[in-house]
Amino acid sequence: MHILINIAAVFFLVMGLVFFLGGAVGIIRMPDFYSRLHPAGKLDTLGIFAMVTGLVIYNLHHFSLETLLLSIKMFLIVFFVFLASPTATHSIVDAGMRAGLRPWTQKKKKE
């Protein structure tokens, strides 16, 4: 039972690391400001969810009221990030649109 919990925690932590790596590479490689927001907004949220899930599973392997309350608090962080990260991304897009930043096209690049 103990080793199963450890395997699940390792699986979720490595999965979150893969999602974070994908988001970071997307922020580097995308050609445009608006397309850069696509990995930044989604993959970071999913990476935080996966990594905190792994830490919660590891935290619950000696079950008591204290660790249960701690795990609920960790999931409150995930809940807050699920609300805040799309809002922050939308606000950055809105700032770009209002500042007159036009999207990237193939023809514009050749000029």
Next chain:
Amino acid sequence: MTYFFSCIAVALCLIMVLPLYRCLFGPTVLDRLVGVNAIGSKTVVLLLLIGYLYGRVDMFVDIALAYAFLNFVAVLAASRYFHKRKGLYEESFME
């Protein structure tokens, strides 16, 4: 398991270098803001891992929550500040 947590923390620090490049050399101000937001969302998980390494998760959970909130407020305030700036489109071609 503590050794594994420290390995994950070091890997997370190495991943944070990639958005740091976007923060330093981003063509516009808003690209830098995207990089700062990505680094902040990784730092929340890093704080939880540091809590496991020190054995004080109950304290570091509060710090991580406060950090997530501060990151959100900072990005909102900066994007409200920069939306009045003109000439971002020309700036994005300077590279």
